[in-house]
Amino acid sequence: MRLPRPRRSTFGVGALVVAGLAVTQSLDALLPSATGADFGTGAQRPFVREGIVGTPIALRTGDLTVKAVEGATTLEESGAYPVTTEAVFVVVHFTWKPQREKGTIAVAEVAGGDDRVFRATSIGSGRDGVTCPFPPPGVTAECTAVVELPRDALPGASVTLSTNAIDEGLDDVARVDLGVDAATSGSWGRGRTATVSSGLVGLS
Amino acid sequence: MVRETGERFVARARRWALDLPPLALLTGGFLVVLLVSGLFGGLREVDTDPAGTVTAGVPVETEPLTVTVKDAYWVTAFPEAADSPDSPDSADSADSDRRIYPDEPTRGRFVVVEATVLNTSDETVDYDVLREAVSLDGAQGFVSTRDTALVPAAQARPTYVYTMPEKRIFGTAQPGVTYTVAYLWDQSAAVPLPQRLTVAVNGHTWREDTLDFHLGWKDPAVEATGPFAVPERRAS
Numbered sequence: 001m002r003l004p005r006p007r008r009s010t011f012g013v014g015a016l017v018v019a020g021l022a023v024t025q026s027l028d029a030l031l032p033s034a035t036g037a038d039f040g041t042g043a044q045r046p047f048v049r050e051g052i053v054g055t056p057i058a059l060r061t062g063d064l065t066v067k068a069v070e071g072a073t074t075l076e077e078s079g080a081y082p083v084t085t086e087a088v089f090v091v092v093h094f095t096w097k098p099q100r101e102k103g104t105i106a107v108a109e110v111a112g113g114d115d116r117v118f119r120a121t122s123i124g125s126g127r128d129g130v131t132c133p134f135p136p137p138g139v140t141a142e143c144t145a146v147v148e149l150p151r152d153a154l155p156g157a158s159v160t161l162s163t164n165a166i167d168e169g170l171d172d173v174a175r176v177d178l179g180v181d182a183a184t185s186g187s188w189g190r191g192r193t194a195t196v197s198s199g200l201v202g203l204s
Numbered sequence: 205m206v207r208e209t210g211e212r213f214v215a216r217a218r219r220w221a222l223d224l225p226p227l228a229l230l231t232g233g234f235l236v237v238l239l240v241s242g243l244f245g246g247l248r249e250v251d252t253d254p255a256g257t258v259t260a261g262v263p264v265e266t267e268p269l270t271v272t273v274k275d276a277y278w279v280t281a282f283p284e285a286a287d288s289p290d291s292p293d294s295a296d297s298a299d300s301d302r303r304i305y306p307d308e309p310t311r312g313r314f315v316v317v318e319a320t321v322l323n324t325s326d327e328t329v330d331y332d333v334l335r336e337a338v339s340l341d342g343a344q345g346f347v348s349t350r351d352t353a354l355v356p357a358a359q360a361r362p363t364y365v366y367t368m369p370e371k372r373i374f375g376t377a378q379p380g381v382t383y384t385v386a387y388l389w390d391q392s393a394a395v396p397l398p399q400r401l402t403v404a405v406n407g408h409t410w411r412e413d414t415l416d417f418h419l420g421w422k423d424p425a426v427e428a429t430g431p432f433a434v435p436e437r438r439a440s
Contacts, residue, residue, distance in 0.1 A: 081304050081370040087381045116379045119328040126375035127367055127383075150380035 044169030046162065051176055059172035061163055062098035064105065066176045069093075069159070071189020075127070075146060077196040083127050085148055090178060091194040092145040092159055095201065096132060104134045106165040108145035110178070113156030118149045121165060130161075131198045140201040146194075154178065154185035258403050258430030266407030266427040268325035269337050269377065273403055275318040276432040281306040282314050282364075282388055283371065284437055304371050307364060311347055311354075312393025315340065315434060317403055318368070318386050323377040325410075329421065331375045333408055335365050336424040338387045341402040342431075345395025354392055357401070363390040400431035 031043055051057035056065045070091050075083040083089075096105050108130050110118040122130040132143030145161065158177045162168040180188050221229070241247045258264055263272040283306055307314070317338055323329050339358065340346075346360030365374040368384045377383060391397075405428045408421035 080372075083367075083370045083372065085381075087378075112379075116326045117328065118378045120376060120378075123375070126372050127370070128376065128378070148378050148381055150378075153380065 044167075046168045046171055046173045048160070048175050049172055051174055053176060057174040057176075059163065059174060061101065061103050061172075062096060064097075064161060064174045065095045066161075066174070067093045067095060069176065069178055070192070070194055071154075071180075072192045072194035073190060074193040075196060076193055077131075082193075085127070087148055087150045088154065088189050089128065089194060090147045090149060090157075090159065091189075091196075092147075092161070092176070093197075094143055094145070094161065095140050096135070096143055097140040098135060098137050100137050102134055102136050103163055104141070105130055105132045105143055105145070105161050105163055107160075107162040107168065108147055109160045109162070110147045110149060110153070110157050111160065112149065112153030114153055116149075116153050118147050118153070120145065120147045123165065131196055133198055133200055135200055142197065142199050142201060144196045144198055146196060151185050151188070154180045154188060155182040156180075255404075255426050256428035258405055258428045258432075260432070263322075264405040264428045265324075266337075266405060267410065268323060268329055268333070268408060268421055270322040270324055271337055271405045272320045273317060273338070273405065273430070273432070274320065276316065276401065276403060276434050277437040278313050278315050278391070278397065278434055279437050280313065280393075281308055282316060282386070283369075304369075307388070309363075309390050309393075311345075311390060313391045313397075314363075315343075315346075315389040315391050315397070315401070316386055316437075317432075318384075320382050321374075321377060321385050322382045323379050325421075326379055328379065329377040331365075331373075333421045333424075334374050334377055334385075335362055336406055336408070338362070339404045339406055339424075339426075340389060341404055341429070343391070343395070343398055343401050345392040347390035347392070354395070357389070360389055360391075362387040364388040397434050399433065401434045402429050403432045404429045 049057050049059060051066065053066050053069060056063045070093075072089045072091055073085055075089050075091070090110055092108060094105070104122065106122045108120050112118060120128040120130060122132060128146040128148045130143065130145045132145075133141040135141040145159070147159065157180065158175055160173050160175045162171070162173040164171055224232075256264060258273050260273060260275065263270050283304060317340075319338060321334065321337065340360065341358045343357040345354045346357050347363065348355040348359065349361055349363070366372065366386050366388070367374050368386050374383065374385050404426045406424040407427040409423045409425075410419065411422055412419055413422070
């Protein structure tokens with residue numbers, strides 16, 4: 001059997017394919033990796049909107065304002081037995097106003113100063129979690145996010161709030177620094193009681 | 205012509221293989237498995253460590269949790285002393301929505317294991333893993349979450365897992381935080397409990413999911429077991 005003689009254009013196509021592969025390879029090396037990464041990491045990482053307490057943070061689907069961040073060792077909630085901790089509850093009071101669609105804040109994640117990650121969601125009714133209504137567009141909701149964590153994670157920690165329960169990748173998330181350093185972490189919120197509250201502003 | 209050569213080759217290979225002694229075939233098969241699995245990271249190591257012992261008050265260190273079993277008993281309602289005068293809210297009777305409402309078992313009996321659980325990993329551990337951390341063995345007549353028929357204790361998953369004393373669902377365990385929890389199994393009161401029930405603490409393996417490639421704690425495996433007397437506990 002004889003192989004057909006290659007034409008000149010065949011070499012051209014071959015060169016193009018090789019060039020395409022080379023470009024893809026270098027782009028893959030250049031861009032943040034998506035492979036081997038979990039939800040919301042690498043190329044799928046969220047767009048972090050850093051903010052401060054009291055100033056609205058504009059997210060893709062709505063506006064979020066962190067009203068206060070406090071520490072507590074006792075947690076009270078209407079209709080529920082109070083909860084106490086040997087560690088500390090990070091309590092974030094915030095408002096959320098969706099823009100064009102109904103929406104809510106589903107996840108609060110504290111990145112500890114020591115690389116540990118503390119995640120609480122709106123699902124379930126455990127000791128910590130996110131309590132936030134699901135308001136229609138233009139209506140402001142008052143919400144509370146609670147994350148329980150050990151005190152040694154407090155210095156340098158920040159809290160991230162997201163609208164997506166499972167995968168916050170490629171979407172806006174709001175981040176606020178807790179403002180606790182090594183000197184204050186031991187006493188932050190010790191002996192204090194925080195209240196979990198939620199509701200819709202102007203509708204009650 | 206190529207096809208003919210191929211057929212002749214297959215026929216020759218078949219004759220050659222059939223002529224081999226069985227021992228050579230077995231050895232050959234073993235070598236093929238070894239070589240092929242080697243290309244994909246080798247066969248998984250089998251955990252041959254003997255299971256440890258669960259003793260009341262002694263921590264069992266597993267991944268990702270350290271579990272200390274404190275007590276085991278059975279009740280007809282949980283918590284059994286919901287309305288006792290010791291409860292901190294009974295003085296404040298006006299605020300009645302703050303009392304803890306008891307759960308009733310569907311078949312007459314809750315087997316309760318009280319424990320403390322510490323998450324030693326660097327990330328939040330979720331309900332599925334927490335629920336599998338403690339299991340029972342050596343008894344019959346448990347209510348299954350999947351099946352309508354009663355199942356042996358080893359197949360039963362706890363009906364509820366609560367943090368105590370506030371009785372919230374133990375849905376997340378944050379890194380470095382120790383939780384006081386109660387595992388509740390729903391058992392038929394018609395089936396007698398043995399003198400001693402085996403309480404097992406299970407560990408998990410951090411690995412990639414074979415279907416969606418996300419990392420997680422998987423494959424619950426018994427890390428330690430211990431016999432526990434399970435007396436009835438009544439509201440005093």
